[in-house]
Amino acid sequence: MSKVGQSWGRYPNANQTLIALSDRHAGLPATAGSVLPYGNGRSYGDSCLNDGGTLLHARLMDRFIRFDVQTGVLECEAGVLFSEILDLVVPQGWFLPVTPGTKFVTVGGAIANDVHGKNHHKAGTFGRHVLEFELLRSDGSRRVCSPQQHPDWFAATIGGLGLTGLVTRATIQLRRVAGPWMSAEVYRFHDLSEFFRLSQKSDRDYEYTVAWIDCASQGKALGRGIFTRANHAPAHPDNRPNAPSRRLRVPLTPPVSLINPISLRAFNTLYFHRQRESVSHVTMHYEPHFYPLDGIGDWNRIYGPRGFMQYQCVAPPGASLECMETLMKTIAASGEGSFLAVLKQFGDIPSPGLLSFPRPGATLALDFPNRGPGTLALLDRLDDIVAAAGGAVYPAKDARMPARYFKQYFPAWESFSHYIDSKFSSSFWRRVTE
Amino acid sequence: MQKVVIIGATSAIAESTARLYAARGAQLFLVARNVARLEDIAADLRTRGAQEVFQAPLDVNDVLAHAGLIERIWASLGQVDVFLVAHGTLPDQSQCEASAELALKEFATNGTSTIALLTTVAPRFEMQRKGVIAVISSVAGDRGRQSNYLYGSAKAAVTTFASGLRQRMTKLGVNVLTIKPGFVDTPMTRDFKKGALWAKPDDIARGIARAADRGRSVAYLPWFWLPIMLIIRHVPEFVFKRIKL
Numbered sequence: 001m002s003k004v005g006q007s008w009g010r011y012p013n014a015n016q017t018l019i020a021l022s023d024r025h026a027g028l029p030a031t032a033g034s035v036l037p038y039g040n041g042r043s044y045g046d047s048c049l050n051d052g053g054t055l056l057h058a059r060l061m062d063r064f065i066r067f068d069v070q071t072g073v074l075e076c077e078a079g080v081l082f083s084e085i086l087d088l089v090v091p092q093g094w095f096l097p098v099t100p101g102t103k104f105v106t107v108g109g110a111i112a113n114d115v116h117g118k119n120h121h122k123a124g125t126f127g128r129h130v131l132e133f134e135l136l137r138s139d140g141s142r143r144v145c146s147p148q149q150h151p152d153w154f155a156a157t158i159g160g161l162g163l164t165g166l167v168t169r170a171t172i173q174l175r176r177v178a179g180p181w182m183s184a185e186v187y188r189f190h191d192l193s194e195f196f197r198l199s200q201k202s203d204r205d206y207e208y209t210v211a212w213i214d215c216a217s218q219g220k221a222l223g224r225g226i227f228t229r230a231n232h233a234p235a236h237p238d239n240r241p242n243a244p245s246r247r248l249r250v251p252l253t254p255p256v257s258l259i260n261p262i263s264l265r266a267f268n269t270l271y272f273h274r275q276r277e278s279v280s281h282v283t284m285h286y287e288p289h290f291y292p293l294d295g296i297g298d299w300n301r302i303y304g305p306r307g308f309m310q311y312q313c314v315a316p317p318g319a320s321l322e323c324m325e326t327l328m329k330t331i332a333a334s335g336e337g338s339f340l341a342v343l344k345q346f347g348d349i350p351s352p353g354l355l356s357f358p359r360p361g362a363t364l365a366l367d368f369p370n371r372g373p374g375t376l377a378l379l380d381r382l383d384d385i386v387a388a389a390g391g392a393v394y395p396a397k398d399a400r401m402p403a404r405y406f407k408q409y410f411p412a413w414e415s416f417s418h419y420i421d422s423k424f425s426s427s428f429w430r431r432v433t434e
Numbered sequence: 435m436q437k438v439v440i441i442g443a444t445s446a447i448a449e450s451t452a453r454l455y456a457a458r459g460a461q462l463f464l465v466a467r468n469v470a471r472l473e474d475i476a477a478d479l480r481t482r483g484a485q486e487v488f489q490a491p492l493d494v495n496d497v498l499a500h501a502g503l504i505e506r507i508w509a510s511l512g513q514v515d516v517f518l519v520a521h522g523t524l525p526d527q528s529q530c531e532a533s534a535e536l537a538l539k540e541f542a543t544n545g546t547s548t549i550a551l552l553t554t555v556a557p558r559f560e561m562q563r564k565g566v567i568a569v570i571s572s573v574a575g576d577r578g579r580q581s582n583y584l585y586g587s588a589k590a591a592v593t594t595f596a597s598g599l600r601q602r603m604t605k606l607g608v609n610v611l612t613i614k615p616g617f618v619d620t621p622m623t624r625d626f627k628k629g630a631l632w633a634k635p636d637d638i639a640r641g642i643a644r645a646a647d648r649g650r651s652v653a654y655l656p657w658f659w660l661p662i663m664l665i666i667r668h669v670p671e672f673v674f675k676r677i678k679l
């Protein structure tokens with residue numbers, strides 16, 4: 001588990017008081033300064049931090065309220081983890097409607113960041129599957145919000161970065177599955193235009209599509225990678241692998257980042273060539289398919305004591321290819337490289353939140369070991385490219401985007417700010433608005 | 435299907451343990467002071483697979499109410515496979531030093547109320563001739579330390595009582611299990627600075643269920659408290675009285 005009061009990128013550091021909440025009927029605790037809900041600390045940057053204030057640790061509000069196995073409607077407290085939902089519902093033939101790349105997020109966190117997954121082109125964001133939630137404000141008021149009831153509060157709170165109040169409980173609509181297995185096809189591609197062709201071709205018939213990009217290669221190999229498309233497998237596939245039972249963990253934080261230009265190039269080359277054929281078909285358990293990194297506990301430690309920075313951006317459809325190419329070239333030339341670069345085409349299903357990040361176009365997620373000014377300068381250059389293309393950067397993964405770009409990426413920020421609870425604030429929000 | 439009773443069911447360790455039994459499809463009978471929180475926990479356990487969840491309110495210090503409660507439990511469940519006594523508080527030692535009244539009240543909550551409950555429930559198990567009576571005591575009961583000897587002495591009473599009860603019940607096929615958790619990260623210990631020896635309620639809960647399944651007598655949880663307490667118990671008094679613990 002992450003150290004409480006830290007974000008997953010372990011950057012920046014923040015000093016805050018932590019108050020654990022475990023009773024959803026209780027009022028908010030009285031504090032001198034501002035408060036911010038904190039779930040399981042899987043946001044990468046400072047959107048889950050509140051330097052100088054208080055974090056309301058909601059992870060212990062982790063009770064299920066009801067689950068209807070006929071309709072797949074699940075009601076639970078906001079601190080319940082996606083992993084706990086999966087453990088409960090998969091054996092009963094249901095699955096999360098949308099899941100990010102880790103199952104160790106809370107329901108409250110998934111709402112606050114309106115998370116997305118490999119099925120965005122089919123299902124949209126997580127917020128679209130939230131039927132209702134209860135919002136507790138510092139004035140003691142409780143609102144049940146849904147697309148019909150208090151729709152303005154619903155839209156502000158979904159993707160609202162925890163600033164509109166505390167979500168105490170939520171009701172979500174799950175989706176049916178026949179079992180825990182996925183049938184996937186894995187393709188090697190050699191450049192970005194091949195990726196876009198593959199992705200376009202797959203969007204109709206495959207619920208989940210995503211690509212990994214080799215970020216260390218330059219020149220002719222630039223933009224090569226591995227594309228995966230998958231569907232939930234039928235009830236009794238020929239091959240029924242179990243969930244991986246062995247759980248590794250990174251036992252300690254090494255004194256320096258283990259991710260450096262040499263290890264990066266080696267990993268990327270090996271990963272690209274891990275399969276011989278250019279196409280392979282596999283049946284796999286959902287865990288390695290959706291959550292490859294969850295198998296390694298505390299993997300964020302490999303970046304050393306200075307932590308790392310995630311960068312996820314989206315570029316609109318017309319400008320996607322060119323923008324991604326420019327980004328890749330800029331990264332390759334900087335020598336900073338990214339251990340994992342993930343590329344995915346969002347669909348055009350509208351996101352329900354005022355500040356939701358997902359929008360039509362291609363999205364690229366990268367992580368960089370924090371090497372100080374050099375890393376920050378590179379990310380500033382990436383911002384210039386994304387902003388010029390009319391794109392946006394994901395707040396849940398950000399620790400450094402300039403205020404002017406935030407306001408450009410999220411033009412609704414001003415109308416959103418009327419919904420912020422006067423007692424609530426975050427390091428992120430102060431950084432991008434003050 | 436197991437039938438499990440939990441006294442003090444809103445405590446973090448008890449709730450985690452109840453979830454394990456719920457996932458096995460058990461029938462549960464939950465007892466606690468706070469009825470509203472019991473309601474939430476019961477709904478959660480039903481969702482997690484408990485076949486049925488009964489609830490009853492009880493202030494453990496209301497000893498006169500114990501017999502009626504036990505009556506109600508057996509009327510609802512018919513028999514009991516695991517009877518887990520998990521209630522408790524963590525008294526402020528320095529306040530207990532300043533007030534005999536508070537000291538006795540805390541001793542009652544953590545010590546005598548458990549003795550009363552076990553006394554009342556024992557005849558039921560004598561008749562049943564099977565099942566597990568599990569009591570959460572504490573490593574703090576193994577030796578009095580200046581930092582929390584009021585709590586420690588109440589738990590020592592529980593440990594000693596359970597040991598005698600075990601001798602009485604073993605020949606009847608009833609197991610008495612004494613659980614001795616070390617430091618556990620729960621709302622009860624929220625104000626403590628946490629170090630490497632601290633365990634999560636989930637880990638303790640798994641230990642409790644395992645020890646009950648295997649018919650163990652005494653379970654230190656996590657296991658490393660067994661050697662630690664072995665050493666602490668054997669430090670000679672002339673040394674022990676001079677150290678800070």
